[in-house]
Amino acid sequence: DGGITQSPKYLFRKEGQNVTLSCEQNLNHDAMYWYRQDPGQGLRLIYYSQIVNDFQKGDIAEGYSVSREKKESFPLTVTSAQKNPTAFYLCATRGAIYNEQFFGPGTRLTVL
Amino acid sequence: KNEVEQSPQNLTAQEGEFITINCSYSVGISALHWLQQHPGGGIVSLFMLSSGKKKHGRLIATINIQEKHSSLHITASHPRDSAVYICAAARGTYKYIFGTGTRLKVLA
Secondary structure, eight states: OOOEEEEOSEEEEOTTOOEEEEEEEOSOOSEEEEEEEOTTSOOEEEEEEEETTEEEEOTTOTTEEEOOSBTTBOOEEEOTTOSOOOEEEEEEEEOTTTOOEEEOOOEEEEEO | OOSEEEEOSEEEEETTOOEEEEEEEOSOOSEEEEEEEOTTOOEEEEEEESSEEEEETTEEEEEETTTTEEEEEESSOOGGGOEEEEEEEEETTTEEEEOOOEEEEEEO
């Protein structure tokens, strides 16, 4: 069953704690992305990775970190430096033929 | 001004109505992607197009490259079509610029 999985679906953390969001894919896609979605705004790019062991900052990378040690996995860490981390986080991959992006189910992070 | 603008922001329709959602963009693009987001949050791909028109079931997407405009049409709308519809402009091979979405509610 091919696809993108994100876990957990809902995540609660206390202010000041780092938290890591999981993204796993079995689509064999090289490129992976992390987006943040806030009410009334379009999705905004946090980080992307076009290949294993390489990643680039997106438009709103401050307060976030990523790693890409395996093709299948692209975890996102929300650090205590992120001023307003409560949001919906979406992971995506990009297909090689048409450059179409495919999205995971998302993780809703609430920082208390 | 956003590089990708959608209209309307909110739309309420009666079941069976023909619906049009518009997307205008001000940047050069390689393709335009229409996405559907249900209340649970997951995003589903509807169409990706770089020219002309595509049809899938009751959904039709068109794009006019010269006018930098795309439309998504839903024929014979149904309550299950209620969702947020998002257009995303693909720039080059890796970057998307997203519209803010159109929230559609179809009443039975």
